[in-house]
Amino acid sequence: MIANRRKTEKNKLTDKILSEIKKIKLLEYNKCVLCGSKHNLELGHVFTRSYKSTIFEMDNNFIQCKTCNNYHEIDPNIYYNWVKLEIGNKRFEELQSKTRTLKKWKVYELEELMNQLKKSHRKR
Numbered sequence: 001m002i003a004n005r006r007k008t009e010k011n012k013l014t015d016k017i018l019s020e021i022k023k024i025k026l027l028e029y030n031k032c033v034l035c036g037s038k039h040n041l042e043l044g045h046v047f048t049r050s051y052k053s054t055i056f057e058m059d060n061n062f063i064q065c066k067t068c069n070n071y072h073e074i075d076p077n078i079y080y081n082w083v084k085l086e087i088g089n090k091r092f093e094e095l096q097s098k099t100r101t102l103k104k105w106k107v108y109e110l111e112e113l114m115n116q117l118k119k120s121h122r123k124r
Contacts, residue, residue, distance in 0.1 A: 013110040017056055018043055020117040025063050032065035033082060040066040046076075046083050046095065053103035056113060059087050059095050 022043040031038045044064030047054050054060045062083065064072065072079040084092045 009107055010105060010110060013107065013114060014055070014105075017110060017114050017117060018049075018061075020114065021056065021058070021061050022063070024058075024117065024120065025061060029063040031063070032068050033062045033086070034064060034068040034078065037065040037067070042066055042069050044069045044072060044079065046079065046092075047099045051099040052105060053101040054095055054098050057095060057098070059083075059091055062086070 025043065026041070032041065033044075041063050042065070043061050045055070046060045046062070049055050064079075068079070080092070087095075
């Protein structure tokens with residue numbers, strides 16, 4: 001029972017953190033980074049949310065419209081190429097390498113990250 005409660009708490013915190021990252025990224029990119037659309041904007045992950053080691057990395061999250069984000073799941077190369085131009089090949093390779101690192105977030109780590117993001121967002 002306690003494990004389920006912690007999992008639910010982690011899921012809620014994860015969603016809140018990603019929402020905060022989306023707010024920050026919308027200030028930087030107010031449209032889809034691929035097609036320029038300003039409609040149905042989402043937080044697009046370069047490497048999926050299943051990679052817990054990179055899920056919250058700023059270099060792993062950019063603004064995409066729903067269409068481009070869905071297409072990215074079918075053919076990620078267009079998005080990968082844009083990201084490489086945006087952050088550089090070295091950072092892209094470091095991010096990709098980090099996906100092979102296992103990470104199990106603890107509730108207190110998620111809470112700390114959320115607080116850091118809120119402070120960062122307020123400063124902008």
